[in-house]
Amino acid sequence: MSTDPYIWIAAILTLGVFSFLYKDNAFFAVCEHLVVGLSAGYMFVTYWNNVFFPELILPLVQNGTGSDAHLWVPVGICFLWACKYVEKTKDMYRLALAFWLSIDLGLSIPTHMDAGVLAQIAGTISAPLNGSPVEILGNLVLILGTSFALLYFFFSTEHQGVLKGASTAGTWVLMVGFGASFSYVILSRIYLLIGRLLFLFRDWLGIAG
Amino acid sequence: MNYLRTAAAKLVGLDRRVVFIAVFVAVAIPFFLPVHFTAVPEEETIQFDNALVQALQSEKPILVDVDFGPQTMAEMEPMLLALLHRIFQSGHKAIFLTFMTEATSPIRNYLAEMESIYDLEYGRDYVFLGYASAYAYTMYGLGNSFSAYFHRDDRGTPLDRLPLMKNVNSLRDVSVVINIASNAFPRFWIQYSVTPHGFDFLAGTTAVGATEYYPYLQTGQLKGLLAGGRGAAEYETLLVEKGILKGPGDATAGLGAQSLALFTILGFILIGNVAYFLNRGKAR
Amino acid sequence: MRDRIAYRLPYAVMAVLGLFMLVQYYIPHQVVQAPRQMMLQWKQPLNGFIILLAIVGIATVHVRKIYRQERRWGYSIITLGAMAAMIFVGFAYGVQEGTIFSDWFKYLISPIEATMFSLLAFYVASAAFRAFRARSASAAILLVSATVVMLALIPAVSQNIPLISEISAFILKYPNTAAKRAILIGVSLGAISVALKTIIGIDRTLLERDGK
């Protein structure tokens, strides 16, 4: 059994969170509120030390009228956003929002086209139909499966006749994919629990290898 | 048959706390049983290591982006530790950064550990650039310049005073980018940086997101993938075989608990379905 | 007149900057790339501002709870106190390895957050038991594929029963890739449409304003 007081605190907090499984209780609520506060403080300090001070304040103080003068622009945008909280200047925040959205959405167009569409087409077309029987079958499944599943996302006409058949096949392909995701999600969650029990049994109680 | 149906109806209404207890027991028992499993490395894991070996032969440093917090540490920690041993044992230099505030403290911790094991020198053998916000845009921008987004490293030293960063101006100057992430950041790396700028990219993710990356593996946008705790266990096996790790780590230790828990859940799914079909028969 | 401009200016800004970010992708010339780099540099403090907003948001929620003495307001004192303590510790003693800040992270924040997420293991099991039924053909397919992949993840099964890990690898490598790729292409096209629509001002939900 551990003698480190910190380990004991950590173990008690762990048990406090586990108590939620029985039902919501005061112990859990204390842990929950504690972590919300602590991590907000943590976030603030990290953000200040790693971004706000070295990337904004310091360049502005050292070089604010020279090559880093452009950093006044984000200060202005944040100021515009803050205008939202004053009734008279409320509408000014739309300008800040427009700015915010434009950069993000603007850059998302070409990058989505590149990584999400073109590269995927290249991958599908270049899937070769030679090699071992498993590979041939697999690549056929890949090409046809992608096509059928894409047809499921075809909205212009009703899904009737051939299209209905193809889009049903498409949903089946999607379901196989979701099944794979599902089992991996379960696996992932189990690992998190294993980690906690490893802490309780090994680091705290010292009863398991 | 009637008896079965009543039992089925009861099972459907089973209190979920019973399920909870079963899962807890299933995960707990294997810790006290001396049965040891190993995970056989799958194709993706071997691909990952091969790509990494290629990068280790180059002169350029490796860029490692670590994005996981305490929430998913159980799954990601063994993976990162195996990777760090792999990199530092070969004497390669590495640059670290993160886009997640919660990751900063753990990274400092792991790097301090590595420093004492392999006798590394900060600034020459490795650098931690610290946390950066605006992940997607920083990833995109790093393709042209490091110094525009990181004026100073995590310890407040300006980048030009770090020997390791002297020859690193953009992502062109690193041999490979590795992202160990518990969230969708590998996807953002691929979309905003790998595809536009074109460089080798490896990812280690939680099992949750792993299946999502298979399209990128097929196109080569992603050169290798470690899939969650399972991938970490496979990688540990691989590194033990290659003599890099002395023994398997926490990921392999969890395989027994993982097996029993998966069996339990499969059992619950089976019971649920049998009960459902029996009940449906009764409703008719 | 002034009001008109005030109404339209955000749309104009959005169109100009949005199209600029789009066009810069094809133009490596420095006249375009230099301001592009500048704008991306702005994103750092801007996105950091979101974190600031989040923290202020959390603080406001809890201050208001205490002020109005809402349900469970006593807990809010814990939150605010913890936040203040963490910030104090971080600035007073530093954040590097071995400080109080780093210890608190390791022994207070980490166990709570990690345990909260490990609760999901129980919920996933309960959801699998209660909701995963072969109600229809497609649900049955989902179930079968999930079972096969799950079995292959158990070392005792995959190393003793032949073919199961091969089938699982096949599922992951081909149909899974096809499914995820179709969704990826669809989502990408959808995202491009929405982004284009918003940038050129066809879709005005987000920037709507009173009286218009």
Add this chain to the structure above:
Amino acid sequence: MLSLNQNRFFLAVAVTLLMFMGSTVYAASVQADGMSAEWFDTSRITHLIALLVFSGLFFYFVWRGKKGRPLHIRPIDAMDLLGDAVGRAAEMGTPMLYAPGLGSLTDPVTVASLNILSKVAEKGARLHTRTLVPNYGPLTWPVAQEVVRQAYTRAGKSREFNPDDVPYLTSRSFTYAAATAGMMQREKTATNFFIGHFYSESLILTENGAASGAFQIGGTDAVEQLPFFITTCDKVMIGEEIFAASALVVDDPVSRSVVKASDWFKVILLALFAIGLIAALLEAILGPQLPGDATIQWLTAFSRGDWL
């Protein structure tokens, strides 16, 4: 609609442009070392062509939509049930819950989700049914509040809008899920919407909602969460369906037409797949020296952008 004949709009654009150009030239003169002097990145030619084709389709259908020609879009199950879902809550006299996801505001899915929220809240306001919108993102929150306020205004019920119905909860996903689940139980919401980008907490949200017997419409682009949505929600929108739905909920024909553009682009993609498949079959049957291989190589090079 974008009304291009407005002189003042042009004025505003011109002013912004000039300001921006000014800063461009300034910036270029300040920090331009080590950058390229090329005016076009030739490796992205295919990319540009693809984008031009897409925008061509986009503007063609916008133009058709403006002319008022009816464009048929197949109904999306989940959106068909939107009216019923709102009606159900109105009949039972309980509020609706709309979670716009945990993605950032600048994520296109969140934008699409807020469009749907706008319609849901408007329908709700007309039937005197409140829409509760628990928020996760500090940036999404004020915008969501504004969207709901506008929806109430459109329904002519601006006085009934209560900002406390659109609260900011927290930015910690587990706490967010627990608080939202608590909200569902307290307010006994009859209809729940979960549309946007979700992470692991989605399971807690949807499972609690399903246990309370609420009618649930889910939709997400997060593939790993979809299995849980499928098993716990009554209707699910998969990936792109959210974007299509966000265009369909608006009665404006222009908005609808956008779906058409993406559809016809998909037809082009499918045609490329078909050519690729035929070429690959030819290659497999006839051997690598024949036209099949050349076609594949050219197509691959074309889609990768290195064919020039």
